[in-house]
Amino acid sequence: MTATPIALGPNHTPLLEQAITGAGGELADPADARALIWNAGPEGFPERLPENIEWVQLFSAGVEEWFDTPVFDRHPNVLFTSAAGAFAGTVAEHALMLLLAGVRALPEHLAAHSWRRQELGRSIGTLRNATVAVVGAGGIGRELIALLAPLGSRVIAVNRSGTPIDLPGVVETLPAQRLPEVWSRTDHVVIAAPATPGTRHLLGKAELAQLKSHSWVVNIARGTLVDTDALVEALRAGTIGGAGLDVTDPEPLPEGHPLWDLPNALVTPHDSNPPQLRTVAFAEHVAENVSRFTKGRELIARIDVAAGY
Numbered sequence: 001m002t003a004t005p006i007a008l009g010p011n012h013t014p015l016l017e018q019a020i021t022g023a024g025g026e027l028a029d030p031a032d033a034r035a036l037i038w039n040a041g042p043e044g045f046p047e048r049l050p051e052n053i054e055w056v057q058l059f060s061a062g063v064e065e066w067f068d069t070p071v072f073d074r075h076p077n078v079l080f081t082s083a084a085g086a087f088a089g090t091v092a093e094h095a096l097m098l099l100l101a102g103v104r105a106l107p108e109h110l111a112a113h114s115w116r117r118q119e120l121g122r123s124i125g126t127l128r129n130a131t132v133a134v135v136g137a138g139g140i141g142r143e144l145i146a147l148l149a150p151l152g153s154r155v156i157a158v159n160r161s162g163t164p165i166d167l168p169g170v171v172e173t174l175p176a177q178r179l180p181e182v183w184s185r186t187d188h189v190v191i192a193a194p195a196t197p198g199t200r201h202l203l204g205k206a207e208l209a210q211l212k213s214h215s216w217v218v219n220i221a222r223g224t225l226v227d228t229d230a231l232v233e234a235l236r237a238g239t240i241g242g243a244g245l246d247v248t249d250p251e252p253l254p255e256g257h258p259l260w261d262l263p264n265a266l267v268t269p270h271d272s273n274p275p276q277l278r279t280v281a282f283a284e285h286v287a288e289n290v291s292r293f294t295k296g297r298e299l300i301a302r303i304d305v306a307a308g309y
């Protein structure tokens with residue numbers, strides 16, 4: 001079988017070159033290639049792709065910043081794929097870490113300088129039999145559900161269509177339009193949905209007001225899905241248990257922002273998928289998609305331009 005010409009840019013790395021050539025591709029210039037593997041953000045992306053490019057693989061799982069560019073409109077005949085799913089394992093692990101840290105009162109314990117056993121112990125909750133709403137049951141959400149199930153959590157999964165998520169631990173799957181029902185029914189919330197105009201501030205003042213005083217909110221998706229000011233207000237007032245945030249709005253979260261100092265906020269700097277893990281996972285994703293492309297099979301993580309992710 002002849003190798004399929006694939007272009008790589010803007011950064012050539014031995015790992016990605018190996019992923020391409022090992023999966024049936026051969027490195028080529030964009031002018032001669034059938035596909036482009038792009039391992040950076042929108043800046044520097046070619047204004048017009050050569051006509052011969054049929055498929056472009058993008059570098060991130062969330063692609064909302066690409067929707068702020070004319071790239072999709074300019075190339076209506078090109079298939080774009082994201083890295084959705086490629087980093088799901090590491091991001092789900094991080095989400096579980098934030099949720100467990102919150103529910104088991106790790107921040108209070110870290111802040112303690114004396115053996116206040118009775119007082120600290122009172123803040124500890126459990127994920128066993130707790131209802132956890134996983135808002136956005138795509139790649140990350142599903143990985144997280146698989147981690148929550150052995151802990152005995154009862155998951156309400158929310159996805160766009162409401163198509164039942166057939167995984168252990170899921171007690172109910174709801175379509176996105178029934179999200180308003182979820183807040184008062186759940187103990188904790190994990191946000192794992194893509195950033196689209198429709199998901200902006202899906203957790204705001206009115207929604208936070210329906211959560212329980214022990215509820216932890218974890219966001220590993222995008223900061224814009226949560227109304228930051230409303231969250232800060234709820235955290236200050238103690239009307240929810242706390243928030244574990246790998247993503248914030250704004251991002252980077254400026255020094256001096258209240259979220260850094262609130263005792264019931266746990267912030268990590270969007271590093272649930274750090275470079276040393278991302279590089280390897282992205283190369284595996286590229287190898288899988290190049291292999292599919294060379295065999296004429298359907299690619300994974302196709303971007304649905306109309307849906308916005």
Ligand SMILES: O=CC(=O)O
Pocket residue numbers: 059060061062063083087273
């Ligand atoms: O946030 C990181 C990504 O979307 O890949």
